[in-house]
Amino acid sequence: MKRLSFIDIGTNTALLLIADLDPANNRIEPVLHRQTIVRLGKNVDEQKIIDHAAMQRLIQCMLDFKDLSGEHGAQGIVAAGTSALRDAKNRMEIIDEVVMASDIVIKTLSGKEEAALTFTGAVAGMKDVPERFTVIDIGGGSTEISMGDTEHIEHSISLDIGSVRLTERLFTGQPPSETEFLSAKEEIDSILTGNLEPFFTCRERVYGVAGTLTTIAGLVSGQQEFDPEKIHNYPLHYDQVMQLLEELKSLSVEEIIKKGVPEGRADVITTGTLILHQFMRLLGIPKLRVSIQGLRYGLALKELQKLQTVE
Numbered sequence: 001m002k003r004l005s006f007i008d009i010g011t012n013t014a015l016l017l018i019a020d021l022d023p024a025n026n027r028i029e030p031v032l033h034r035q036t037i038v039r040l041g042k043n044v045d046e047q048k049i050i051d052h053a054a055m056q057r058l059i060q061c062m063l064d065f066k067d068l069s070g071e072h073g074a075q076g077i078v079a080a081g082t083s084a085l086r087d088a089k090n091r092m093e094i095i096d097e098v099v100m101a102s103d104i105v106i107k108t109l110s111g112k113e114e115a116a117l118t119f120t121g122a123v124a125g126m127k128d129v130p131e132r133f134t135v136i137d138i139g140g141g142s143t144e145i146s147m148g149d150t151e152h153i154e155h156s157i158s159l160d161i162g163s164v165r166l167t168e169r170l171f172t173g174q175p176p177s178e179t180e181f182l183s184a185k186e187e188i189d190s191i192l193t194g195n196l197e198p199f200f201t202c203r204e205r206v207y208g209v210a211g212t213l214t215t216i217a218g219l220v221s222g223q224q225e226f227d228p229e230k231i232h233n234y235p236l237h238y239d240q241v242m243q244l245l246e247e248l249k250s251l252s253v254e255e256i257i258k259k260g261v262p263e264g265r266a267d268v269i270t271t272g273t274l275i276l277h278q279f280m281r282l283l284g285i286p287k288l289r290v291s292i293q294g295l296r297y298g299l300a301l302k303e304l305q306k307l308q309t310v311e
């Protein structure tokens with residue numbers, strides 16, 4: 001058994017998983033989950049630069065995660081960055097600053113790498129996984145969609161539609177105006193329509209991962225505080241998503257926060273819900289399953305396979 005920490009640095013949120021890897025039994029045993037809203041991708045879509053304030057938030061988060069890793073006896077840290085770091089012209093400067101401050105080395109993943117790791121991580125350790133399935137990951141900067149089986153991915157795409165990116169680009173506030181909302185809907189449709197055709201053959205079992213999906217599941221199930229055990233494998237129906245979207249698009253940020261959405265996600269959850277709604281509508285998906293897993297578990301599986309190779 002080897003205990004490691006895995007960090008997923010997204011456009012909006014940084015996620016930590018500390019887990020024991022058991023190569024003999026091919027198991028990942030979670031020890032600790034943490035998440036921090038860093039908003040690393042603030043204004044990155046427009047400026048292509050991660051600003052100093054966002055960098056400092058990231059550094060503090062990495063220091064906090066490093067302390068937690070030490071407290072729980074992790075023997076190493078594996079960290080990966082996604083859309084915001086991919087898009088930022090100054091990503092190497094940010095990575096260097098994080099290394100100097102925390103000794104944590106961040107690998108920037110391509111969209112294809114992110115999709116592959118998220119796909120395998122989403123169903124890691126789950127029972128009754130179907131022969132073929134699709135995974136959607138709606139992030140702050142991008143959305144990844146993949147399909148295949150537990151052995152290989154048949155097809156995957158990474159699209160530059162994310163909750164933070166589109167909110168900054170198309171909304172002037174929350175709630176958005178009707179014109180802004182329709183513009184966002186049209187942009188999402190135009191991007192999805194040209195990319196969804198391969199997924200029509202694999203829409204019977206779909207899993208959704210990451211903060212947008214888990215937040216939506218928490219809202220429709222009436223949770224005021226996030227309970228991962230109640231959210232994992234939660235069946236999320238299209239009608240529930242549609243009803244929630246109709247409600248969110250008329251609420252202020254303060255009203256959304258009162259419903260239990262964290263402050264750093266409340267201003268972008270409407271756009272995230274719209275992306276999910278259009279994905280389900282265009283593919284004709286009546287229901288999907290929410291997984292609290294994803295990229296971190298994909299990173300953990302990759303390390304587990306390395307340990308098995310060594311043995």
